[in-house]
Amino acid sequence: MGIIGPDAKGEEEQKAIHFALKNIQPLGWEYQIAGDYVINYNLKFEKGLYVKKKFEFIGFAASRIGTLYDDLSLGILLRAGRMQSYFDNLGLNAASKKKSIQNVSPVINKKFQFHAFSKGEIKTVAYNATMQGGFFNKNSIYTIPSNDIKRIVAIAYVGVVISYKAMSLEYTKAYISPEFKNGLHHGWGHCNITFCF
Numbered sequence: 001m002g003i004i005g006p007d008a009k010g011e012e013e014q015k016a017i018h019f020a021l022k023n024i025q026p027l028g029w030e031y032q033i034a035g036d037y038v039i040n041y042n043l044k045f046e047k048g049l050y051v052k053k054k055f056e057f058i059g060f061a062a063s064r065i066g067t068l069y070d071d072l073s074l075g076i077l078l079r080a081g082r083m084q085s086y087f088d089n090l091g092l093n094a095a096s097k098k099k100s101i102q103n104v105s106p107v108i109n110k111k112f113q114f115h116a117f118s119k120g121e122i123k124t125v126a127y128n129a130t131m132q133g134g135f136f137n138k139n140s141i142y143t144i145p146s147n148d149i150k151r152i153v154a155i156a157y158v159g160v161v162i163s164y165k166a167m168s169l170e171y172t173k174a175y176i177s178p179e180f181k182n183g184l185h186h187g188w189g190h191c192n193i194t195f196c197f
Contacts, residue, residue: 004068004134005035031142036134040066046077048087055080060121067135069128075121075155083115083161112164119157125149131180148181159190166196 002008011029018025043063050057058077064070079086131149133140159172170192177185 001040002038003035004038004129005033005137007035033130033133033142034137034140036067036129036137038066038068038129038134040064040068046087051085051087054082056086058086062121067129070126071123071128073121073123075119077117077119079115079117081113081115083113113168114160114162116160117158121155123153123155125151125153125179128179144180150177150179150181150183153177153179163194168192168194170194 011032014026014029041064043065044060045062046058046060048056049059056077056079058079060073060075060077062073062075077086128149129135131144132146133143154177156175157172159170161168161170163169170190172190172192173187174190175185175187
């Protein structure tokens with residue numbers, strides 16, 4: 001549950017980050033979608049197709065339903081390195097004393113872990129409020145017509161994760177195919193810090 005548009009304060013947040021990093025100020029915020037309320041439900045099913053100590057091949061299917069996104073995805077995740085199993089816990093050692101899901105053997109305790117991963121998915125899009133405007137508020141003038149929305153979108157991620165005990169650092173590079181007619185292929189970087197307690 002949440003909101004989109006100016007009241008979400010995305011403009012202020014992004015500009016503050018750019019200012020703090022002494023980077024150029026981002027442009028285009030005057031064209032953002034008008035404010036609206038959001039309620040969305042996300043569902044994801046994951047299955048280990050090949051899971052070994054240092055390599056995992058995982059398939060997944062996902063769906064998002066609501067007033068922000070309506071779509072279905074199919075994809076795969078590959079992980080390789082010194083790591084705990086994807087399905088045991090968050091991969092951090094705060095849970096290392098707990099027993100595994102099968103309640104047979106304790107989770108392997110690895111203080112230092114490192115792994116690389118790659119994930120790819122194909123998404124079928126029914127509705128995207130970030131481009132088509134809000135569900136309740138139809139006053140957005142900076143929207144894309146429904147027939148210009150790309151209904152099939154490819155997304156890929158590649159990244160590395162380093163963790164020690166209950167803390168992890170992640171860097172990911174993401175790529176996405178055009179989401180609308182005459183749109184561009186584009187990508188971005190993502191940094192994540194996780195602390196498990």
